Amino acid sequence: MAAAVKLAGKGYDVALIERKEELGGILDQCIHDGFGTKIFGKALSGPEFAGYFIDEVSKLGLDVHLNTYVKSVNAGGDVKELVTVSPRGVERIKARSIVYAIGCRERHPFEIKVGGTRPAGVYTAGMVQRLVNLYGILPGKRILIVGGGDVGMIVARHLYLEGVESITVVFPEEFFVGLPRNVQQCILDFNIPFRPRTVVKEIVGKERVEGAILVKVDENWRPIPGTEEFYPCDTVIFSVGLVPYAKKLRAIGAEIDPRTRGPVVNEFFETTVRGVFAAGNLVQIFDYVDDAVESAYIAADGVEKYLAGEGRLDNPVPFKPGSNVRTLTPHRLEWKDERPVVAFLRPAVEGRAWIIVRGGNGEILKKEFRQYVRPSTLERIEIPREAISGAEEVYVDVARV
């Protein structure tokens, strides 16, 4: 919606294709507050934040296709062709450029090797959030939450306030991996019990979950023999991370970064397929919805440059994660432009730190101090073009102070 609104505002002919029956994506189930502090300067809820963009879309009179599934895309040429399926039937849409903003998916129990049975009562956290917040259905009474991520903590608070009988959160790390604000306001505020360095070995139950076998793990997440324990519960909820939903981009030949698991992008969020852009959680998991929206605005700028046929650099400059950096976008600098490059990086360490942008020979191009970095918080840094002009490659490091 952010990219569509920005492009339509500049006079481009924009169609917005949405698989669901309304706009707003996952924000409809994120009813907690804390959205929009950067863009609006206040803490809105997810639906309120989405509502602002929905209003913009309707004011601009965009061509919105709801309940529409994109079946296939031919993105090879200058004219891209999409085949869509909707209640209106099969349709073809021609476009000169495409912005993908299809978000991420939840990792599920089969990705983290949980043994035992699969009776009723095993959910992902996002699924529970949807059931509770949209349909008012509680998944169970005695809850075990697996994983110390944000969605799990938010769901834990909600279920606690709804008055479930028991609730415990377990995770293999030393402490919660989600945002500290959620640890405070979801877990510590209500004294919800949690067990660090603990994983689920097996789910127990035939028809319905009857419990789970918990086991303690060491710092390398290896189970410690003799620490198994039966935890009685009727519901097991997995909150074990999000992954960009990059399958559709892979299908049209876009290169995927094994670190972010999203597409490889240049500084305008253009994928390796020319004229095809990506924005939001499809590129990497953003912590702020505001940053996700910024990525869409930058992608919209890129679409404009692409449609105007503006020039690209003869030799693109690769951007690479340096020391203590888990993920970095963009992956390369490709366009001639004056605007600073907005880079997002996920630190691998925690504490006071410098973010250092350097060239291939170690020369420092830019340095910025951060009071506190942590792996759970994506860092944003603006790099002026002149700082990197002439560099053959660019590395971004995080150095603890």
Add this chain to the structure above:
Amino acid sequence: MWMSREYEVLCIRCPKGCRLRITVEGNAVHVSGFACLEGKRFGEEEVRNPKRVVTTTVRILNARYPRLPVRTAEPVPKDKIRDVIEALKGVVVKAPVRRGQVIVKDVAGTGVDVIAERDMEAVG
């Protein structure tokens, strides 16, 4: 007796999670470490009267979904969270509802209204 107390509090107004250092000397509260005014205000309140925005859902009829997301328009005292949730348990509204519309006035005696988080059209 002149007392000075120091607290370290994590700001929860947004995902940035600033670490606030708060010094209380008599009636004066000094906050540092914030990145915005929301954070400064949060720090000042957190040591005196900690407050939270309560978000939950109420029953809605004739709408696309059976639940309408609602929240307190302003943060309410932390020890009133349960009361707010309880006060909203029997509330039933009818679509259509507009974003920002007041659903319950002065919820649980907090002086704060509960508002709708989204538009919900009437269906059928």
